[in-house]
Amino acid sequence: MKMGFRWYGRDNDTVSLDDIRQIPGVETIVWALHHKQAGEVWEQQEIDKAVTEITGLSTSDKRKGVTKTFNAEVVESVNIHESIKLGKAILGLDPDMAIANYKLCIKRLGKAGVKVITYNFMPVFDWLRTDFFHPLPDGSTALYYNHAEVLEMSPDKLISDMENNSQGMTLPGWEPARLASFREINQAYQGVSHDDMYKNYKYFLDEVIPTCEKYDVKLAVHPDDPAFDLFGWPRVVSQSADLAKVLSLNNSYYNGLCLCLGSFSSDPKHDAVAAVKTFMERIHFSHVRNIKFDAPFDENNPNSRSFSEVGHRASEGNVDTVGIMKAYAQANYEGYIRPDHGRHLWDENTDPAKKPRPGYGLYDRALGIQYLLGIWDACQK
Ligand code: DNO
Numbered sequence: 001m002k003m004g005f006r007w008y009g010r011d012n013d014t015v016s017l018d019d020i021r022q023i024p025g026v027e028t029i030v031w032a033l034h035h036k037q038a039g040e041v042w043e044q045q046e047i048d049k050a051v052t053e054i055t056g057l058s059t060s061d062k063r064k065g066v067t068k069t070f071n072a073e074v075v076e077s078v079n080i081h082e083s084i085k086l087g088k089a090i091l092g093l094d095p096d097m098a099i100a101n102y103k104l105c106i107k108r109l110g111k112a113g114v115k116v117i118t119y120n121f122m123p124v125f126d127w128l129r130t131d132f133f134h135p136l137p138d139g140s141t142a143l144y145y146n147h148a149e150v151l152e153m154s155p156d157k158l159i160s161d162m163e164n165n166s167q168g169m170t171l172p173g174w175e176p177a178r179l180a181s182f183r184e185i186n187q188a189y190q191g192v193s194h195d196d197m198y199k200n201y202k203y204f205l206d207e208v209i210p211t212c213e214k215y216d217v218k219l220a221v222h223p224d225d226p227a228f229d230l231f232g233w234p235r236v237v238s239q240s241a242d243l244a245k246v247l248s249l250n251n252s253y254y255n256g257l258c259l260c261l262g263s264f265s266s267d268p269k270h271d272a273v274a275a276v277k278t279f280m281e282r283i284h285f286s287h288v289r290n291i292k293f294d295a296p297f298d299e300n301n302p303n304s305r306s307f308s309e310v311g312h313r314a315s316e317g318n319v320d321t322v323g324i325m326k327a328y329a330q331a332n333y334e335g336y337i338r339p340d341h342g343r344h345l346w347d348e349n350t351d352p353a354k355k356p357r358p359g360y361g362l363y364d365r366a367l368g369i370q371y372l373l374g375i376w377d378a379c380q381k
Contacts, residue, residue, distance in 0.1 A: 001328060001376065003369060004028035004074055004285075004338040006360065010053070012169075014348075014356040017054065018061065021068050023366045025373045028336055029054045030074045030118075034170070037177045039081030039091070039098045042105045044112075051112045074285060074336050076118035076258070077172070077222070078105050080204070082185050085123055087200035090188050091181055099204060103211045110215025116284045116336060118258040120222040121201055121246075123189050123233040124182070126173020127225035127263065128158070132165050132358035133344065134308055142343040143359050145226060145266070147305035155186060155231050169357040194234045198245065201236065205250035212254040220256050220284040221246060225263035226305070227270065238267065240275055247282050260287035262340050265319045268297040268304060273323035280331050288324055288372055289340035292317035309341050309359070312368035325372055329379030339368030 003025045007013055012034055020026055031054060033042055054072040081098035083090045093101075109117060120126055130153075134144030150158070159182055162174055170176065178185075205219075212219055227238040236242055243257060257279055261272045276283070290313070294306040310316040314323075328337065342364025347354045356362070 001333050002027045002071070002073070002336045003373060004030045004336050005365065005369070006030040006076060006338060007054075008032075008034055008357065008360070009050070013360070014354060015360070015362045017070070018066075019362055020070075021066070023369055025369055027071060028074055028338075029070045029072055030076045030336075030338055031072060032075055032077055034172075036078075037175060038079035039083070039093045039101060041101045042078070042108060044108045047108050047112045051114075071113075073113065073115040074118065075109055075114050075116070076285075078102065078109075078117050078119055079173070080119050080121060082124075082188070084204050085121060085197060085200055086188055086192060087196065087203065088188075091184065095200070095203070099207045102204075103208055106208060106211045106217050107215050110212075110217040114217055116218045116220050116258075118220045118222055118285055120173070120224070121197070121237055122173075122224050122235060123192070123197070124155075124185050124231075125178065126171075128230065129358075130161070136308065136310065136343065139349070140343040140345050140364070141349055142309040143341055144308045145306060147226075148302040150230065151302060155182070166358055171358065189233050192234055194236055197234050197236045198249065201246065202249040205255055209250050209252045209254050213252060218254050218256050218284040220258035222258045222260050222287075223263045225260065226266035227264055228267055240270070240278065243275070243279060247279070253282065256282040256284040258285040258287065259283045260289075260340060261319060261321075261324055262287060262289040262291050262309065265291055266305075266307060268293055268318070273320050273327055276324055276327040277331075280327070280333065283333070283335055285336045285338075286328070287340035288312070288321055288337055289368065290314065290317035290319045290321055309343065311343060311364065312339055312371045321372065322375055325375035326379055329376050337372065339365045339372060341365075342368055 005020045005026045051072045083093045083095045083098045129143045130146045130149045131144040133141040224235040224238045265272050291307040292310045295304040297304045314321045341359030344361050345363040348361040
């Protein structure tokens with residue numbers, strides 16, 4: 001297993017590579033060219049520049065005697081253009097053109113030594129929360145999802161809330177260009193069924209997987225977050241059966257999962273440990289984190305689908321992070337893992353100048369890594 005840490009790039013993150021270097025156990029920087037929109041081609045030169053920065057050491061680091069370096073083997077994400085999911089032209093691109101661009105990205109990333117590309121197949125937008133700085137009983141803050149609020153909310157209101165609440169930083173999957181074209185995209189999904197989505201998904205996979213095989217780059221889909229349909233849009237990577245179906249759309253080993261266990265567990269009926277065991281062979285990357293529901297599960301109580309993100313320790317919430325890490329360790333898992341979102345702690349919570357991109361501060365993710373590695377190491381003994 002290789003432990004990773006998501007980094008948004010110099011001048012685009014409150015955390016530096018030097019900060020991450022001091023977290024014991026981190027080998028992989030999970031990165032992306034965050035200025036690229038879905039459907040855009042990534043230039044080889046830009047890719048190589050990012051990889052060189054991540055894998056190298058600055059002159060001042062070398063002078064200080066720093067020797068620890070990272071690999072840049074995981075990219076999160078190369079986003080999928082809506083035309084691919086819809087199976088028809090939108091926003092100036094048609095599916096075949098968007099797929100050709102995606103193949104070029106795979107080829108170029110492969111040449112730069114990238115081994116895994118993460119993406120999601122959610123219609124319209126990526127992950128969803130209703131509060132980014134929700135207070136927890138210990139005085140920290142964390143990402144929060146209130147289901148009752150979402151049930152009453154219009155997608156327009158949701159978008160303005162996301163824009164106003166994110167410290168002026170672009171959240172992954174909520175890029176300004178995507179939000180600007182929101183109405184057009186929303187309109188295009190009217191009447192699109194789950195079956196239509198799977199058909200378009202299979203077309204995409206059958207096209208790109210041979211390129212993945214040729215350049216030795218594995219694709220890893222991130223589950224829908226939260227893991228159920230919202231606003232009537234067809235989500236196709238939510239349930240265990242959906243994950244199995246996506247894998248069966250193209251049986252290549254290169255068609256795999258980025259099993260985000262916080263996202264998967266947002267459906268209170270899901271068993272995260274069982275999912276790890278079931279899909280182990282095709283999990284190329286995994287996000288391990290914990291969430292805590294507001295109330296015990298009750299089909300008629302929307303609050304039982306509301307949750308806060310919490311510390312990674314199993315007893316902090318409803319996700320069995322110990323069982324998850326044990327399952328990975330027992331299988332001698334050789335893929336990548338990262339802690340996922342963390343709470344905002346210490347000066348991240350009190351000093352406005354140090355407020356991180358929601359969920360992506362330094363301290364709680366560093367603590368989370370130590371907890372996850374502790375379980376992993378104990379299982380090796
Ligand atoms: C949120 C992330 C997601 C994830 C994408 C993958 O913080 O887990 O934005 O990166 O869904 O494409």
